[in-house]
Amino acid sequence: MHKEIADLINRNVQGANAVAFLAADKKTDSSITVEASHIYKVIEFLKNNKENGWNSLHVISGVDYMDYMEVCYMLTNYDPNNNKGILIVKAKLTDRVNPTIDSIVSVYLAANFQEREVYDMFGIRFNNHPDMRRILCPDDWQGWPLRKDYIAQKYYNGMEVYPDSKMNMDDREYIVRQEMIKKAQAEKAQ
Amino acid sequence: MQSRWDIGEPEPRTVNSETEQLKSELLTLNMGPQHPATHGVLRIEIWTDSEIVAHAIPHLGYLHRCMEKHSENLDFRGIIPFVDRLDYLASMNMEWTYVATIEKMLGTEVPRRAELLRIMTAELQRIGSHLMAFGTYALDLGAFSPFLYAFDYRERILRLFEEVSGARLLYNYIWIGGIWNDWNDEQISRVMAFCDDMEEEAKKYHELVSMNRIFVQRTANVGIMSVDDCLTYGGSGPVLRGAGMKWDLRKNEPYSLYSEFDFDVPVGTGEVGVVGDCWNRYIVRMKEVIESIKIIRQVVAKLEPGPVMGKVPKVIKLPEGEVYVRHECPRGELAFHLVAKQDEKMPYRLKVKSPCFTHVSMLPHVAPGQMIADFVATVGSIDIVLGEVDR
Numbered sequence: 001m002h003k004e005i006a007d008l009i010n011r012n013v014q015g016a017n018a019v020a021f022l023a024a025d026k027k028t029d030s031s032i033t034v035e036a037s038h039i040y041k042v043i044e045f046l047k048n049n050k051e052n053g054w055n056s057l058h059v060i061s062g063v064d065y066m067d068y069m070e071v072c073y074m075l076t077n078y079d080p081n082n083n084k085g086i087l088i089v090k091a092k093l094t095d096r097v098n099p100t101i102d103s104i105v106s107v108y109l110a111a112n113f114q115e116r117e118v119y120d121m122f123g124i125r126f127n128n129h130p131d132m133r134r135i136l137c138p139d140d141w142q143g144w145p146l147r148k149d150y151i152a153q154k155y156y157n158g159m160e161v162y163p164d165s166k167m168n169m170d171d172r173e174y175i176v177r178q179e180m181i182k183k184a185q186a187e188k189a190q
Numbered sequence: 191m192q193s194r195w196d197i198g199e200p201e202p203r204t205v206n207s208e209t210e211q212l213k214s215e216l217l218t219l220n221m222g223p224q225h226p227a228t229h230g231v232l233r234i235e236i237w238t239d240s241e242i243v244a245h246a247i248p249h250l251g252y253l254h255r256c257m258e259k260h261s262e263n264l265d266f267r268g269i270i271p272f273v274d275r276l277d278y279l280a281s282m283n284m285e286w287t288y289v290a291t292i293e294k295m296l297g298t299e300v301p302r303r304a305e306l307l308r309i310m311t312a313e314l315q316r317i318g319s320h321l322m323a324f325g326t327y328a329l330d331l332g333a334f335s336p337f338l339y340a341f342d343y344r345e346r347i348l349r350l351f352e353e354v355s356g357a358r359l360l361y362n363y364i365w366i367g368g369i370w371n372d373w374n375d376e377q378i379s380r381v382m383a384f385c386d387d388m389e390e391e392a393k394k395y396h397e398l399v400s401m402n403r404i405f406v407q408r409t410a411n412v413g414i415m416s417v418d419d420c421l422t423y424g425g426s427g428p429v430l431r432g433a434g435m436k437w438d439l440r441k442n443e444p445y446s447l448y449s450e451f452d453f454d455v456p457v458g459t460g461e462v463g464v465v466g467d468c469w470n471r472y473i474v475r476m477k478e479v480i481e482s483i484k485i486i487r488q489v490v491a492k493l494e495p496g497p498v499m500g501k502v503p504k505v506i507k508l509p510e511g512e513v514y515v516r517h518e519c520p521r522g523e524l525a526f527h528l529v530a531k532q533d534e535k536m537p538y539r540l541k542v543k544s545p546c547f548t549h550v551s552m553l554p555h556v557a558p559g560q561m562i563a564d565f566v567a568t569v570g571s572i573d574i575v576l577g578e579v580d581r
Contacts, residue, residue: 026294026297027295027296027509028295028511029511029513029514055421058424058516058523058525058543059424059525059541059543061527061541062541063529063538063539072527074525074543078420078426078430078435078437079437080436080442085443088514109423109551109555110423112551117547135251136250136251136580137251145256146539168263
């Protein structure tokens with residue numbers, strides 16, 4: 001199924017470069033990866049095409065793989081006579097400092113809250129989103145919590161929210177290592 | 191794109207009067223986070239034009255407990271109690287969905303008795319959750335006694351769950367590979383007695399509330415969510431069925447042993463009000479209680495003695511890859527997106543697709559033009575649990 005859909009996308013959306021990943025067995029799910037710059041056109045095509053339409057967006061999920069970040073769009077088709085299950089469409093983002101991708105709110109309104117959550121947790125900005133604010137964390141929270149290199153801020157509005165005594169050992173090691181690197185760099189500069 | 195959320199500053203409206211020019215402006219009103227009609231810590235900022243809601247903005251996150259971040263540092267069995275705390279009124283369904291996600295990746299064979307008992311507990315939990323929805327919804331609309339009737343019967347379910355799992359609300363009962371504890375014959379006979387009583391009791395609820403003149407006036411033709419709205423916003427469960435679409439994962443994508451059972455999928459028919467309004471969403475839940483009773487009776491007829499726990503490795507390690515599993519929960523479709531790495535004892539990423547979260551995002555769509563009291567009825571009718579919205 002995924003191969004045909006990938007071909008369909010490639011035939012109709014120029015430059016989408018859709019690649020189907022087929023799972024080896026029934027234990028894991030297959031998916032389709034497309035170019036991040038063409039995600040809006042791909043999703044719009046998947047919703048509106050007559051051959052193989054997907055009429056609803058289930059969820060948008062982000063995953064941080066360290067080298068790159070991935071935005072996964074789970075599409076589904078609510079139709080009692082034609083249940084096609086879930087289609088996972090992915091877009092890879094390699095820029096960690098300022099990751100951006102086009103918003104699909106004008107295709108599925110469900111994307112409004114979902115994209116805000118991805119922004120809140122991963123710091124991925126969505127272009128043309130009507131209301132790009134944090135949704136679960138407070139507006140003035142620092143950092144992107146679900147990134148793998150995240151360390152919680154120590155103070156929030158003057159309150160100590162992450163005291164040393166309750167700190168995760170990995171985080172403590174990470175901070176110590178970063179400080180050592182900084183010190184070494186400073187010494188080198190002198 | 192012109193969007194609902196981008197309407198800028200509230201615009202003052204001028205009224206021409208014979209004597210003087212009166213100026214009116216929108217009033218900002220906070221509903222919640224400590225409001226008796228919001229079912230938890232949901233804050234909705236409402237801009238009102240006298241008694242009419244012009245605009246509603248939900249503010250989430252008051253119950254955010256970083257569940258997704260925590261689960262990246264816990265082993266696969268240790269996450270089950272955290273999953274309980276998502277939708278604390280339907281913990282069994284939450285657990286089952288999560289456990290099914292792991293079992294799909296492990297390829298575990300679950301014994302038949304365990305599968306049947308899982309269906310039974312999940313359907314009992316569905317009844318309990320719908321009773322809670324019924325009671326609190328009537329409470330929102332100003333009727334106090336249905337709440338007490340509903341709690342009386344929900345209590346019988348909780349007592350049963352307490353006996354088999356040891357807890358009343360957060361069970362940690364459905365485990366990877368099966369269930370923790372078997373039900374004995376005495377408990378099963380009590381389940382059957384409960385089903386008989388509940389069927390009679392449901393008739394009383396219909397007399398008391400469903401066709402009650404005041405209740406119908408408060409809910410019929412209020413907060414209409416059409417099928418198209420549900421599709422574009424991702425609404426599911428009773429919201430989608432109340433809008434008239436016959437979609438239920440138990441029928442359309444039968445997981446577990448649901449294909450063996452005979453039951454109907456109730457949809458909103460518009461016998462009162464129009465399809466997709468608050469009354470139709472409410473009646474779908476009440477009809478689902480009867481369907482759940484049907485399923486439970488068939489489960490009990492099929493029960494045979496046997497093991498309730500399958501063979502699961504002591505330390506669970508999943509193959510590399512990702513999986514997306516969805517189940518039909520009382521409030522809609524719950525799904526887990528799990529990414530696992532080879533030879534790691536913890537998930538690399540666990541994303542929860544919560545039905546209530548998407549339903550909250552529908553509120554700004556239905557709110558404009560409603561009376562404030564009708565808006566309270568609308569918020570109640572989508573039956574949200576904030577534990578699941580904020581995670």
